[in-house]
Structure formats: structure tokens, C-alpha cells
Amino acid sequence: MTNWAHHYEIGDSRLDEHHRELFDLTTMLDTAITSNNPQKLNDIIEFLEHYAVDHFSEEEEFMKKHEYNGLKHHQHEHQKLTTLIQHLRYIYENKHPSSHIIFEIRKLIDTLTNHIQTVDIDIAKLIKEEDQ
Numbered sequence: 001m002t003n004w005a006h007h008y009e010i011g012d013s014r015l016d017e018h019h020r021e022l023f024d025l026t027t028m029l030d031t032a033i034t035s036n037n038p039q040k041l042n043d044i045i046e047f048l049e050h051y052a053v054d055h056f057s058e059e060e061e062f063m064k065k066h067e068y069n070g071l072k073h074h075q076h077e078h079q080k081l082t083t084l085i086q087h088l089r090y091i092y093e094n095k096h097p098s099s100h101i102i103f104e105i106r107k108l109i110d111t112l113t114n115h116i117q118t119v120d121i122d123i124a125k126l127i128k129e130e131d132q
């Protein structure tokens with residue numbers, strides 16, 4: 001997992017704060033692992049469920065407002081990520097082994113981090129163009 005760095009900022013304070021929170025999930029996951037408390041895994045899944053609803057919709061509204069031409073692609077990416085989060089909920093509710101859930105959370109955190117670094121970063125270009 002990569003740590004948050006300023007070069008990941010896209011230039012919108014709310015969206016950047018959401019992204020920073022996501023980078024903190026690694027610490028939450030480490031705490032869940034060391035505590036051996038399944039409820040802490042649920043807390044992470046709940047965070048991700050809220051993140052998918054709140055952040056993804058806010059980000060998409062931002063892109064619509066600024067007439068971002070990559071909106072459709074971004075929406076598709078968000079849908080794939082939402083499906084992965086739903087899968088996490090499913091395996092948690094169906095009492096899959098904690099090690100499996102932890103592995104899936106880890107993969108999802110990596111996927112979301114990659115999304116920020118490769119897809120969301122294009123929003124920064126949009127903001128910089130508008131500022132010129």
C-alpha cells in the first residue's frame with residue numbers, strides 16, 4: 001500500500017479528503033487483523049459501502065458539473081468497484097474465513113488506490129485546465 005502524498009491530490013478539497021480517508025484503510029485493516037475481531041472487518045466493509053455511495057456519487061456530480069469527457073468511463077469503473085464491495089459484504093455475511101475476507105479487502109484497497117493514481121488523477125487535469 002502506498003501512503004498518501006500530495007501528488008495524488010486532484011484539486012478539490014472534498015474529493016481529496018475522501019481519497020485520504022481511503023489511504024487510511026490499511027491502518028484499519030492492520031488493527032482488524034491484530035485484534036482478531038470480525039466486527040472490525042465489518043467496520044471496514046461498512047466504510048467501503050458508504051464510500052461507494054457518497055464518494056462515487058459526489059465525484060460523478062463534480063465531473064458532470066465540469067463537463068468531464070471521461071465521465072462514462074469513470075462511472076463504469078465505479079460500478080466495477082461497487083460490485084467488488086458488494087462481494088465483500090456477501091463473503092462476510094456468509095461467514096467465509098477471516099483470512100479470505102482480509103485478502104479480499106486488501107485487494108480492494110489496492111484496486112481503489114490504483115484507481116485514484118491512474119483514473120482519478122485525470123480530474124486534476126480538468127481542474128488545472130479550468131484554472132488557466
